[in-house]
Amino acid sequence: xxxxxxxxxxxxxxxxxxxxxxxxxxxxxxxxxxxxxxxxxxxxxxxxxxxxxxxxxxxxxxxxxxxxxxxxxxxxxxxxxxxxxxxxxxxxxxxxxxxxxxxxxxxxxxx
DNA sequence: TACTTGACCGTAT
DNA sequence: CATACGGCCAAGT
Numbered sequence: 001x002x003x004x005x006x007x008x009x010x011x012x013x014x015x016x017x018x019x020x021x022x023x024x025x026x027x028x029x030x031x032x033x034x035x036x037x038x039x040x041x042x043x044x045x046x047x048x049x050x051x052x053x054x055x056x057x058x059x060x061x062x063x064x065x066x067x068x069x070x071x072x073x074x075x076x077x078x079x080x081x082x083x084x085x086x087x088x089x090x091x092x093x094x095x096x097x098x099x100x101x102x103x104x105x106x107x108x109x110x111x
Numbered sequence: 112t113a114c115t116t117g118a119c120c121g122t123a124t
Numbered sequence: 125c126a127t128a129c130g131g132c133c134a135a136g137t
Contacts, residue, residue: 023119027132036119037132043118057118065118072118 007031008042015056018083020092021099022060040065055079062094 007030014029015021021029023036032038043054055076059065066073068090077087085097 024121027119034120034132037117038119038134040118041134054118059118060120067118076118 004030004032004038005042008039009052012039012043012052012054012057015053015099017053018085018097019099020056020058020062020080020085020094020097022058022062022094023065024060025099026057036060058092058094060094061091062098063091 008026011026011029012021015026023039026039027033027035030039039057043057046052046054057065064073064076064087066076073090077090080087080092085092
């Protein structure tokens with residue numbers, strides 16, 4: 001197991017329920033700035049059954065990365081909904097559910 | 112070894 | 125909104 005892999009897994013596991021983060025943000029949190037593709041690659045290799053909130057990881061645009069309509073796509077939408085994350089047209093509003101966005105809101109107070 | 116692929120990203124046009 | 129471009133890099137051919 002590569003150290004970089006473990007750090008990425010840890011960063012993903014650290015996303016709180018009800019929130020989401022982008023591939024790039026995960027990479028950065030794992031100490032690997034600019035390596036969003038590595039995050040995507042690792043997620044693609046994680047077998048089913050492994051404990052990891054992969055569904056809380058989205059593109060920087062807020063869109064679900066998996067092909068729309070695919071099995072994984074539907075699964076991701078279902079699990080996000082189960083946590084109260086709103087998904088519209090395969091997309092989540094990062095301004096409302098993004099990890100850092102929520103931190104900023106807490107510091108500034110509710111708009 | 113060389114080239115291609117891919118759950119990506121930011122900037123520019 | 126869509127296309128293009130350059131970065132990134134592990135794996136597979």
